[in-house]
Amino acid sequence: MYRQKANPLYLFSIVLVAVIGGLLFGYDTAVISGAEKGLQAFFKGASDFNYTDGLHGFTSSSALIGCIIGAFISGILASSLGRKKTLFVAGILFLLSALGSYFPEFIFFQKGVPTKGLLIAFNGYRILGGIGVGLASALCPMYIAEVAPASKRGKLVSWNQFAIIFGQLVVYFVNYLIIRSHASDPAVVEWTNSIGWRVMFLSEAVPAGLFALLILFVPETPRFLALNGRDDEAMTVLSNINGEAKAREILSEIKETAVEKKEKLMAYGFMVVFIGCMLSVFQQIIGINAVLYFAPRIFESMGVSNNMLFTVIMGVINISFTLVAVFTVEKLGRKPLLISGSLGMALGALGVALSNVVSLPALVPVISIMVYSACFMFSWGPICWVYISELFPNTIRSEATAIAVAFQWIFNFLVSSTFVPMYNWSHFFAYALYGVICLIAAVFVWKLVPETKGKTLEDMTALWRKK
Numbered sequence: 001m002y003r004q005k006a007n008p009l010y011l012f013s014i015v016l017v018a019v020i021g022g023l024l025f026g027y028d029t030a031v032i033s034g035a036e037k038g039l040q041a042f043f044k045g046a047s048d049f050n051y052t053d054g055l056h057g058f059t060s061s062s063a064l065i066g067c068i069i070g071a072f073i074s075g076i077l078a079s080s081l082g083r084k085k086t087l088f089v090a091g092i093l094f095l096l097s098a099l100g101s102y103f104p105e106f107i108f109f110q111k112g113v114p115t116k117g118l119l120i121a122f123n124g125y126r127i128l129g130g131i132g133v134g135l136a137s138a139l140c141p142m143y144i145a146e147v148a149p150a151s152k153r154g155k156l157v158s159w160n161q162f163a164i165i166f167g168q169l170v171v172y173f174v175n176y177l178i179i180r181s182h183a184s185d186p187a188v189v190e191w192t193n194s195i196g197w198r199v200m201f202l203s204e205a206v207p208a209g210l211f212a213l214l215i216l217f218v219p220e221t222p223r224f225l226a227l228n229g230r231d232d233e234a235m236t237v238l239s240n241i242n243g244e245a246k247a248r249e250i251l252s253e254i255k256e257t258a259v260e261k262k263e264k265l266m267a268y269g270f271m272v273v274f275i276g277c278m279l280s281v282f283q284q285i286i287g288i289n290a291v292l293y294f295a296p297r298i299f300e301s302m303g304v305s306n307n308m309l310f311t312v313i314m315g316v317i318n319i320s321f322t323l324v325a326v327f328t329v330e331k332l333g334r335k336p337l338l339i340s341g342s343l344g345m346a347l348g349a350l351g352v353a354l355s356n357v358v359s360l361p362a363l364v365p366v367i368s369i370m371v372y373s374a375c376f377m378f379s380w381g382p383i384c385w386v387y388i389s390e391l392f393p394n395t396i397r398s399e400a401t402a403i404a405v406a407f408q409w410i411f412n413f414l415v416s417s418t419f420v421p422m423y424n425w426s427h428f429f430a431y432a433l434y435g436v437i438c439l440i441a442a443v444f445v446w447k448l449v450p451e452t453k454g455k456t457l458e459d460m461t462a463l464w465r466k467k
Contacts, residue, residue: 002239002247010240014147014218015156019163020211021087021140024094026167027204028063028129029289034175036060038197041189046114055119061416062123063130067409070134075402077135083143084220090135091212097129098208101201112194129204138405142397145389146221149242150456154329154386161382162322167207169315174203176312223394226254253456254394264396272464273400275448276391280408282441283384284415286345287434288376317374324378333453334383335445341379342442348372349435356427372434380441384408390452393461 032039039059043051070090077086104122105111141157148156178199182191222241225234231251238247266273325337351368392400423430450463 002235002244004239004244006243006246007240011147011149011152015144015159017211017214017218018087018140018143019160020207020214021090021136022160022163023167023170024091024204024207024211025133025136025140026164026169027171027207028094028097028133028167029067030168031171031175031200031204032060032063034172034179035197035200038192038194041193042197043114043119046116046119049116049119051114051119057417057420059119059123059126061413063126063133064409064413064416066127066130066132067134067137068130068406068413069127070131070136071138071402071406071409072134073131073402074135074138074405075398075400078139078142078224078398078402082220082224083139083146084215084218086135087139087143088212088215090132090139091208091215093128093132093135094208095205095212097125097132098201098204100125100128102198102205134405134409137408138401141385141389142401143221146223147219147237147241149246150454150459151330153390154334154453155326157386157389158322158326158329158382161377161385162319162326165315165319165322165377165381169312169319171200171203172312172315175200178203222251223254226251227394231255250456269464271448272392273403275450276388276400276404277407278444279384279387279391279449280404281411282437282444283380284408284411285434286342286376286380286438286441287349287415287419287430288345288373288380289412289416314370314373317370318377321374321377322382325382328378329383329386330453333451334386335449335451337379338383338445338449339442341375341383342438342445344375345372345379346435346438346442348375349431349438353428353431353435356431387449387452390455391460393464395461 036056036059040051040056043056043059070093074086077089081089100106101122103111104118104125105113106121109115109118109121141160144157144160145153178196179192182196219237220233222234222237225231225237234254235247235251238250241247242250329337348368348371352365352372355365355368388401388404419430422433452460452463455463
């Protein structure tokens with residue numbers, strides 16, 4: 001017997017578990033912001049090699065290599081293992097990375113002695129965690145989109161972005177508390193350089209272990225089940241979420257598209273894949289992760305004395321503005337939020353750029369950088385993930401999503417690895433460039449990106465067939 005009426009608590013519980021993956025995504029990518037200075041000081045003490053700024057830049061960004069790998073293989077794993085099992089793999093990778101980054105000396109190296117081999121091992125653990133991030137970044141919004149009713153999909157997928165930003169805020173706060181816990185110790189700097197950065201990485205083990213455990217109790221998505229001939233299981237999940245009558249209607253729509261299961265990536269034309277990939281590219285080249293990853297250094301360069309505290313404040317602002325998207329995406333639509341966010345980001349970025357050529361109070365660039373960040377949080381942050389999760393037809397979703405997310409991590413790596421040298425060369429150029437790109441992004445969305453508000457995932461097949 002199938003459930004006659006929808007069970008909102010059922011939907012809430014499985015989406016809640018999925019967004020913990022988003023939280024881990026944010027936690028893992030932002031933990032380096034507090035740990036990187038202590039990490040740098042630790043490896044600068046190595047006697048068998050010179051830990052250069054270039055090596056530190058690579059070490060700070062090495063997880064992004066794993067993100068690219070994870071994103072590329074996410075489509076293969078999602079199609080073969082399923083969405084649920086792939087998320088479990090991601091959870092295990094998060095856990096192993098947290099433990100390994102805390103104690104990279106495990107078995108093979110002497111504890112507390114920085115060496116070239118230890119640096120390689122540390123980066124290996126960070127890349128492992130990055131693979132988990134790459135998998136989670138593709139699969140969490142996909143999982144939520146494939147279980148959510150069309151009328152709630154944008155809002156529920158936006159909660160995943162909220163979880164990402166919440167994860168970043170949590171780790172900013174955790175890093176701050178870890179340092180504060182030894183603030184009265186005269187040897188606090190030595191403690192941070194030897195132990196503190198390790199504790200920051202270890203803290204991720206708690207949510208990682210919880211996620212890996214809880215994901216075992218959620219169902220596979222009905223669309224994956226139906227595409228693989230497991231209609232009865234799909235019907236059970238759909239009826240719990242929508243009620244039996246609506247579930248039968250949705251399953252029928254899924255089966256209509258499932259007959260074309262083996263379609264090639266370009267079966268719906270070039271534009272659907274191009275737009276999905278370019279949404280990912282723009283989300284990165286507008287420069288937001290350069291701000292998120294290096295926030296403490298940026299505030300320090302602006303003359304802010306307590307840079308970690310201001311980083312936490314920015315995290316609070318970010319999470320507040322992410323809620324704007326959560327509660328307006330189904331009312332205002334996707335395109336208006338992206339366009340207005342792009343224009344707001346351009347204003348903030350150009351404000352920071354201007355403050356570097358004109359003598360202005362320190363408060364001006366601080367407010368400008370927060371405006372820039374806040375505008376991202378109600379637009380490109382959540383809405384890009386909403387689009388990636390719902391833009392592609394069922395029969396190419398896994399493969400197309402994997403490619404789009406891989407593009408996102410490739411450009412994340414490029415932005416993150418070029419920001420510091422570009423920023424040191426010219427503060428003005430760095431932010432002026434990001435501001436101009438924000439304006440180009442607004443035009444791209446206005447001209448090329450379709451509005452998907454209120455459409456079912458099966459509607460995407462008809463939409464792109466007409467193009």
